[in-house]
Amino acid sequence: MLVQAILVAISVFICVGGAELAGLTMLNRPIVIGSVVGLLLGDLNTGILIGASLEAVFMGVVNIGGAQAAEPGIATAVGVAFAIMVGGGAKVALTLAIPIGILGLQIKNLLYIFLVGFFAPVFDKLAARGEEHKIVTLHFGL
Structure with a gap:
């Protein structure tokens, strides 16, 4: 169970973190x-089906502006993980x-x-000195 949770966390880090x-x-x-997540947990078919269902939702x-919708990446990862590990299928995933x-x-x-x-404050100091390239380096880790 712990290994599966770690695999889901790694997939969220790679997918959501890669996007961000x-x-x-x-x-x-x-x-x-x-x-x-389906591939890492050994049930690719369920992962694709639930991912497609949640893709239609999101x-x-x-x-726009201050209006924020639910975070689809974390929602999908946890929903698919619960559906595969509990065996409830799409009903469990979509509900959660x-x-x-x-x-x-x-x-x-x-x-x-x-x-x-x-x-x-670090970004403000760098911008005041005209060192915008360091802001990009700090922000993106490049």
């Missing part, structure tokens, strides 16, 4: 994450996905607040 940090915009889509989601996605969004927002808030 490296700008690979399609990695955090439910169809991709569902397939990756397909038109666009965050939206609440977990909303919780994931709140956690993600808190991380952004504290991490970006911590580096904001």
